[in-house]
Amino acid sequence: MNGEAGLRFAADFQRQTEKRLAFNRLAGATFPGLDFEPWYQVGGWDKSVRPFALFDGREVAACLLAIEQPFWLEGRQWKTVQLGSVAVAPAWRGKGLARRLMERAMADCPADMVFLYSNEQAAGFYRNMGFRQARYYRYSLSGEELEGVAPDAPWEKLDPMRPEDRARLLELYRLGDSLAEPGLRGAGEGVFLFHCMRAWRNIYELVGWDALLLLRRRWPNLLCGGIWGGRGRSLREILSAAVGADCLRLSLGFTPIEKSGLLCEPLEEPDTLLFVKGENLFENRRIEIPMTART
Numbered sequence: 401m402n403g404e405a406g407l408r409f410a411a412d413f414q415r416q417t418e419k420r421l422a423f424n425r426l427a428g429a430t431f432p433g434l435d436f437e438p439w440y441q442v443g444g445w446d447k448s449v450r451p452f453a454l455f456d457g458r459e460v461a462a463c464l465l466a467i468e469q470p471f472w473l474e475g476r477q478w479k480t481v482q483l484g485s486v487a488v489a490p491a492w493r494g495k496g497l498a499r500r501l502m503e504r505a506m507a508d509c510p511a512d513m514v515f516l517y518s519n520e521q522a523a524g525f526y527r528n529m530g531f532r533q534a535r536y537y538r539y540s541l542s543g544e545e546l547e548g549v550a551p552d553a554p555w556e557k558l559d560p561m562r563p564e565d566r567a568r569l570l571e572l573y574r575l576g577d578s579l580a581e582p583g584l585r586g587a588g589e590g591v592f593l594f595h596c597m598r599a600w601r602n603i604y605e606l607v608g609w610d611a612l613l614l615l616r617r618r619w620p621n622l623l624c625g626g627i628w629g630g631r632g633r634s635l636r637e638i639l640s641a642a643v644g645a646d647c648l649r650l651s652l653g654f655t656p657i658e659k660s661g662l663l664c665e666p667l668e669e670p671d672t673l674l675f676v677k678g679e680n681l682f683e684n685r686r687i688e689i690p691m692t693a694r695t
Contacts, residue, residue, distance in 0.1 A: 407456055407497075409453075409504065410453050410455060411450060411453075412447075413453070414449075418458065419453070420436075422455070426459070426462075429487075438561075438597060444594055446588060448591070449467050450508075450509065451465055454497055460489065461497055462492060462497035463487050463501070464486045464501055465483070466483055467484065468511070473681060478513060478679065480512060480514070480681070481505075481511040482514075482515055483514060484517070486501075486502070498525070514531075515689075516531070516675055518675055530677055532676055536689070537686040538651055538664070538665060539656055539663065541650055541663065543646070543649060555642065557604055558603045568605065572610065572629045573589060573592055578630075579627050580626070580657065581655040581657060584688075584689060591692070592692050595691070599625075601616075602616060602617065603615075604642060606630065606638065609633060609641070610630065611630030613626070613642050614692065615643070623652075623653055624653060626653065626692050653690060654691065
């Protein structure tokens with residue numbers, strides 16, 4: 401291990417194989433199961449997802465990702481940056497490397513709002529860096545409200561690891577998530593594809609409707625991570641056609657345009673506490689950044 405002064409800073413190195421794989425090793429060791437390499441190999445890691453790292457020789461001492469994405473709220477465009485995958489190698493912990501790297505990333509990615517998601521264990525660190533906890537809201541409705549709204553539509557499950565299915569889900573994604581709040585329509589294709597490859601196993605196309613849905617089952621409830629396409633169909637029509645009659649409650653992992661009759665509740669999950677620095681775009685707004693835009 402070299403001295404702290406010998407650490408080398410690097411950014412935007414995702415196309416440099418040796419550095420990318422070293423980044424991946426530390427991220428995977430810190431967050432078990434995390435592997436960026438399959439996502440990179442299919443072209444998902446685009447320039448909006450910026451890696452930052454401090455290198456100790458060929459290995460990474462500390463790293464993070466900064467995701468640049470715009471939001472439009474109340475007629476104004478806001479530049480936001482999300483920080484994620486913050487990791488420090490065991491031998492380098494307690495030396496202030498995470499703070500040093502975050503400050504560098506925020507300086508290189510100026511934004512109206514910087515935000516991140518944290519567990520309770522790391523919350524004190526982010527508060528000491530000047531981040532403030534923010535409240536976000538989730539919308540839901542009962543399964544009974546969906547019964548009979550629309551006939552069942554034939555569906556097909558898509559596997560993002562298969563090239564032909566991946567091409568189709570990206571084609572549907574490009575039709576847009578017109579049922580979500582216009583200003584909060586998530587990150588780019590790369591981040592969306594990352595979520596499809598890692599976090600969502602139930603990816604369906606409503607055949608004939610040109611509609612794409614991401615679902616997660618928490619029996620007897622469902623979580624919908626997003627809806628793309630389905631032009632001319634309402635939120636309830638698409639959900640009714642997709643979820644079946646055995647769903648007790650369905651939650652939305654995005655802020656819908658259609659809010660009438662939906663339950664809206666503040667959400668504070670111990671592993672996904674939201675922290676912001678700069679403008680708090682969540683203040684006095686009942687919104688949630690789409691789950692498929694998180695890191």
